[in-house]
Amino acid sequence: MPYVNIKITDDGVTSKQKAELIKGVTDLLQKVLNKNPATTVVVIDEVPTDNWGIGGQQVTERKKNS
């Protein structure tokens, strides 16, 4: 019954990579806590780099400077 929300920047994540994240998190919750995969929900949010800040700065800006 767990609910997992993964937030990442929207830089070209493929459908196959999303499938791997969903499968990986669901397996992890079964292995560590014996949670039933059938009711484990995973939601992935892809966030524009303009909308994500770390260190007080937009990721968009950080990438320019790196």
Place this chain on the structure above:
Amino acid sequence: MPYVNIKITDDGVTSKQKAELIKGVTDLLQKVLNKNPATTVVVIDEVPTDNWGIGGQQVTERKKNS
């Protein structure tokens, strides 16, 4: 003052249906907990089926197999 976040897959939900969800949840909180509708906030997130997993699998894949 409640805050409600509804996450659903983005399969053609109409504006009218969204209005019904917002009205319905707001009414429910007033009926059950006597919450003031004026400050009840409802936010609906529509999530692509590639980004939603259940049973360790993307909803996109589940629909193909059903």
Place this chain on the structure above:
Amino acid sequence: MPYVNIKITDDGVTSKQKAELIKGVTDLLQKVLNKNPATTVVVIDEVPTDNWGIGGQQVTERKKNS
């Protein structure tokens, strides 16, 4: 498959009221969007009034002044 998160202040909500919220939201999603109740997840977060702000002020303070 919807996921609903309800945030309310922690002022003595009873287990019976929580059950009514869960039932009510699940029914609403079935009625409006034909969502399967079996996989509809509802999570209620009760937040201390010191941790909830509206109008730039803690709910704790607002209640004192009202």
Place this chain on the structure above:
Amino acid sequence: MPYVNIKITDDGVTSKQKAELIKGVTDLLQKVLNKNPATTVVVIDEVPTDNWGIGGQQVTERKKNS
């Protein structure tokens, strides 16, 4: 290490305004709680006005009537 999620309606917020929000929230957490800006994460979600409800009504509708 704080994580801040800001949800606003998607009515033409500029990249510069987003940068100001990210900088402002990060500075605030440093000033009030002495949190290290380097690991303060801010995520801004822009929500369509059809998907945001207050007072039991979509923001889209409220704007029409105001």
Place this chain on the structure above:
Amino acid sequence: MPYVNIKITDDGVTSKQKAELIKGVTDLLQKVLNKNPATTVVVIDEVPTDNWGIGGQQVTERKKNS
């Protein structure tokens, strides 16, 4: 820079199990998306079974009936 929120029921999860979840999710994001573990944030919320609903029913009630 990912942010992951894991919501589970509060039925005696140990600190060691939480450490395994945090390590596992962080490793997964590095393996699948090459995300830097140093800025991957994981937050676990433990939710009382009275506050978690599935199938229109509190988990507390479901456990009684199973």
Place this chain on the structure above:
Amino acid sequence: MPYVNIKITDDGVTSKQKAELIKGVTDLLQKVLNKNPATTVVVIDEVPTDNWGIGGQQVTERKKNS
């Protein structure tokens, strides 16, 4: 109408500090986006250090090693 969720570790944040965060975020949204403070909602979640991970490790462990 913005909704802001601040997640921080639960290491003795005072009610006064919470009030400053709520006031500060509300003012920021008014200054940057001209948002009405009366309907700006701020919710602070305090998370146990066992439940917060960064760098693949619980904050509890990181503090021991620092």
